[in-house]
Amino acid sequence: MFEAVLLTVITAATPLLIAAVGELVVERSGVLNLGVEGMMIMGAVVGFAVANQTGSGALGVVAAIAAGMAMSVLFGFLVLSLVANQVATGLALTILGVGFSGLIGEAFIGVPGLKIPSLYIPGLSDIPFIGPVFFQQDAIVYLGFALVAGVAYTLFRTRIGLVLRAVGDNHASAHALGYSVIKVRFMAVLFGGACAGLAGAYMSLAYTPQWVENMTAGRGWIALALVVFSSWLPLRVVAGAYLFGAVSVLNLHAQAHEMLNIPSQLLSSLPYLATILVLVLISANRRLTLVNTPACLGKPFVPDR
Amino acid sequence: MVQQTRSGMDVLLDARGLTKRFGDILANDKVDLVINKGEIHALLGENGAGKSTLVKMFYGSLEPDGGEILWQGQKVSIGNPAAARELGIGMVFQHFSLFEALTVVENIALALPNPGKMTELATRIESVSVDYGLPLNPTDIVADLPVGIRQRIEIVRCLLQEPQLIIMDEPTSVLTPQEADLLFLTLQRLASEGCAVLYISHRLEEVQRICHHATILRHGKVVSECNPANETPATLASMMVGADVASVSAGAQKPQVGEIRLELSNLSAKAATPFATALNSISLGLHAGEVVAIAGVAGNGQGELFDAISGEMPVSQEMVRIDGKSCGSRSITWRRRQKAAFVPEERLGHGAVPGLKLSQNIVLTRHATGDKLTGSGFVSTARANALEKHIKQEFDVRMSHDDPEARSLSGGNLQKFVVGRELDRQPGVLVVNQPTWGVDAGAAALIRQALIDLARSGSAVLVISQDLDEIFEIADRIAVISRGYLSAAEPAADMNRERVGLLMAGGAEAQGEVA
Numbered sequence: 001m002f003e004a005v006l007l008t009v010i011t012a013a014t015p016l017l018i019a020a021v022g023e024l025v026v027e028r029s030g031v032l033n034l035g036v037e038g039m040m041i042m043g044a045v046v047g048f049a050v051a052n053q054t055g056s057g058a059l060g061v062v063a064a065i066a067a068g069m070a071m072s073v074l075f076g077f078l079v080l081s082l083v084a085n086q087v088a089t090g091l092a093l094t095i096l097g098v099g100f101s102g103l104i105g106e107a108f109i110g111v112p113g114l115k116i117p118s119l120y121i122p123g124l125s126d127i128p129f130i131g132p133v134f135f136q137q138d139a140i141v142y143l144g145f146a147l148v149a150g151v152a153y154t155l156f157r158t159r160i161g162l163v164l165r166a167v168g169d170n171h172a173s174a175h176a177l178g179y180s181v182i183k184v185r186f187m188a189v190l191f192g193g194a195c196a197g198l199a200g201a202y203m204s205l206a207y208t209p210q211w212v213e214n215m216t217a218g219r220g221w222i223a224l225a226l227v228v229f230s231s232w233l234p235l236r237v238v239a240g241a242y243l244f245g246a247v248s249v250l251n252l253h254a255q256a257h258e259m260l261n262i263p264s265q266l267l268s269s270l271p272y273l274a275t276i277l278v279l280v281l282i283s284a285n286r287r288l289t290l291v292n293t294p295a296c297l298g299k300p301f302v303p304d305r
Numbered sequence: 306m307v308q309q310t311r312s313g314m315d316v317l318l319d320a321r322g323l324t325k326r327f328g329d330i331l332a333n334d335k336v337d338l339v340i341n342k343g344e345i346h347a348l349l350g351e352n353g354a355g356k357s358t359l360v361k362m363f364y365g366s367l368e369p370d371g372g373e374i375l376w377q378g379q380k381v382s383i384g385n386p387a388a389a390r391e392l393g394i395g396m397v398f399q400h401f402s403l404f405e406a407l408t409v410v411e412n413i414a415l416a417l418p419n420p421g422k423m424t425e426l427a428t429r430i431e432s433v434s435v436d437y438g439l440p441l442n443p444t445d446i447v448a449d450l451p452v453g454i455r456q457r458i459e460i461v462r463c464l465l466q467e468p469q470l471i472i473m474d475e476p477t478s479v480l481t482p483q484e485a486d487l488l489f490l491t492l493q494r495l496a497s498e499g500c501a502v503l504y505i506s507h508r509l510e511e512v513q514r515i516c517h518h519a520t521i522l523r524h525g526k527v528v529s530e531c532n533p534a535n536e537t538p539a540t541l542a543s544m545m546v547g548a549d550v551a552s553v554s555a556g557a558q559k560p561q562v563g564e565i566r567l568e569l570s571n572l573s574a575k576a577a578t579p580f581a582t583a584l585n586s587i588s589l590g591l592h593a594g595e596v597v598a599i600a601g602v603a604g605n606g607q608g609e610l611f612d613a614i615s616g617e618m619p620v621s622q623e624m625v626r627i628d629g630k631s632c633g634s635r636s637i638t639w640r641r642r643q644k645a646a647f648v649p650e651e652r653l654g655h656g657a658v659p660g661l662k663l664s665q666n667i668v669l670t671r672h673a674t675g676d677k678l679t680g681s682g683f684v685s686t687a688r689a690n691a692l693e694k695h696i697k698q699e700f701d702v703r704m705s706h707d708d709p710e711a712r713s714l715s716g717g718n719l720q721k722f723v724v725g726r727e728l729d730r731q732p733g734v735l736v737v738n739q740p741t742w743g744v745d746a747g748a749a750a751l752i753r754q755a756l757i758d759l760a761r762s763g764s765a766v767l768v769i770s771q772d773l774d775e776i777f778e779i780a781d782r783i784a785v786i787s788r789g790y791l792s793a794a795e796p797a798a799d800m801n802r803e804r805v806g807l808l809m810a811g812g813a814e815a816q817g818e819v820a
Contacts, residue, residue: 159414166404166415173402176366177416178386291406291446 013245022195034090037220038097043200068197563593
């Protein structure tokens with residue numbers, strides 16, 4: 001039973017984790033992309049469709065990443081090249097994604113899906129309890145952890161990461177020193193799109209291997225909230241995603257077993273309440289939050305040339 | 306005017322006929338400038354004379370529309386700041402180009418083409434900074450550092466690039482006199498090592514003291530060149546302005562000191578954010594008829610003190626009194642009704658709403674103070690327009706068309722407007738933060754004279770300023786703020802620059818802690 005719960009927690013947390021870590025990079029560069037939900041759902045539908053047509057899960061994942069990036073190119077062009085309002089553009093991107101995915105997915109409703117296989121590591125996967133939980137997951141779960149580790153290392157240990165943080169902290173200074181603010185931000189937005197697309201693919205190819213309209217069900221928004229809640233620190237995103245995943249899974253089990261006499265509405269709101277509570281506790285350390293908050297978040301930049 | 310030729314020396318940079326146009330405005334018109342090796346070269350001019358535009362072309366942040374730059378005799382095109390650094394041109398910016406959330410070593414690494422390992426760079430920073438008498442701790446986060454130290458970072462960052470020419474844009478505007486002295490020693494040492502310095506400053510005494518040569522710009526053109534040692538600040542100023550600058554007279558009339566109009570008693574406030582300054586039991590009595598100035602290096606609590614007096618930051622009721630009425634937790638409008646007026650430091654965005662017309666900006670601060678600008682919920686556009694015209698004439702606010710949006714005015718003109726808007730009310734208590742920040746010499750004299758005249762007519766005027774020249778020009782009494790402590794206000798005649806400098810550098814703090 002505990003093993004099963006832990007497994008569902010991992011699957012519930014993975015899409016949040018991947019989408020959030022992508023958005024974290026975007027926001028660290030100073031761009032606020034509220035279109036995560038839209039990019040994610042486009043990844044889900046395109047991934048499902050391609051996997052279904054070609055019979056290859058891997059191709060589906062690649063196509064989903066490409067779809068997420070295509071959406072982010074649109075976003076980047078609007079907010080970085082044309083300096084459109086980031087909030088409005090992000091909202092529009094989500095509306096576009098949800099609607100367009102419904103159109104593409106029309107033909108795939110009820111079609112049996114394709115599940116990406118779990119990896120089997122000889123030896124490790126056979127260890128009781130630890131094996132199934134940690135070493136029998138599909139590749140995307142591991143990729144998610146690799147992404148977090150990679151992003152954390154890149155942000156705080158490499159020059160690219162330093163430039164990215166610098167651009168998000170003070171774009172005017174970065175420009176004055178000769179860095180191309182727009183280029184750095186475009187790269188970050190593309191990375192965010194790829195992550196959202198991958199998270200979407202996980203939804204339709206691993207979490208529930210089928211296409212249901214609006215199947216991301218607000219996970220893009222939760223990913224956005226997680227980024228803030230983690231004070232823009234990658235390792236905290238893991239904590240947040242797993243906390244949210246765990247509480248939502250517990251809530252499902254509680255409802256299934258009609259545990260206690262708590263109204264189901266209250267149980268359903270538990271993940272959100274728990275996340276808000278932790279958010280409040282964490283922001284008690286205002287210094288850490290302020291130092292890590294990208295000071296130029298959401299501010300448009302036009303070079304003075 | 307005799308164009309002084311200085312050929313035969315070791316020419317480092319030779320700009321010929323540099324031209325830059327922004328829309329209709331010719332920011333630089335065929336500017337010629339020669340900088341020799343080992344020379345401290347002053348670039349002088351009023352606001353908008355084109356100094357910043359010119360140096361931005363040297364540093365590669367702007368591309369010239371015409372003319373050429375010769376670097377050590379070779380024609381070069383400087384496409385971006387990285388190219389400038391490659392040539393050996395470094396720049397210390399006026400508005401710091403630092404990243405507050407990053408550490409000292411990260412900030413410096415960002416400006417170097419090959420910073421190498423962070424730990425090695427940190428060691429290099431330590432040794433170079435100590436060597437030049439500008440010690441730095443590489444792991445400090447910039448947000449925690451005072452402005453003086455921030456400027457050190459900029460300078461050390463520049464030195465690590467081993468430049469042959471350092472461009473400095475108003476470096477001393479944020480320093481105490483002692484810190485400025487230290488900077489001059491560094492500059493003189495650099496010059497003796499053969500490095501050239503292009504020095505932009507408004508402070509003419511400074512230019513006279515350390516610069517070997519000066520080029521003066523007016524309206525984008527070079528109007529003269531001179532050796533500052535042979536000039537006086539007055540002659541330099543008239544070259545910049547193109548006319549004699551009126552001098553401000555405070556001493557002509559001894560202040561008739563009356564009753565206390567603004568009183569701060571044990572004013573304390575916690576820092577609202579990690580980057581703000583706490584106020585520590587500040588006490589000050591401001592009498593009718595006098596101008597009291599608060600000196601201090603930026604970021605020592607001036608903004609917080611202003612907010613507490615104006616009512617933007619509520620404090621305990623008894624801490625602030627206007628004309629005997631306690632009002633520490635009253636609203637700004639309530640205080641304005643008591644004939645108090647406030648001019649904040651940041652004129653665009655704080656002092657005026659950028660997207661609103663000037664007449665609408667007038668309504669914002671004066672709707673409740675007896676000008677009948679509003680009535681039964683309606684705004685009287687006619688009265689607001691009339692006031693706008695009046696202020697425009699009285700304070701010589703220049704604009705391209707009638708009643709423009711605040712953002713379309715140049716900095717100096719907008720400053721004249723926001724100060725004029727409050728002065729025009731004849732307030733009983735006026736608190737003004739940085740009255741002449743970025744305003745040219747002529748307009749600054751106008752504003753300063755108006756502040757003195759207001760005080761002499763029986764009002765109490767509190768001026769918060771970082772400009773010591775200004776303070777000594779207009780203040781009857783001077784207090785110094787340092788890390789949220791205020792020294793006792795003493796008669797200006799008993800103060801001198803050295804004393805003010807010591808108080809700025811922490812003396813005020815010591816005094817406050819004893820008291």
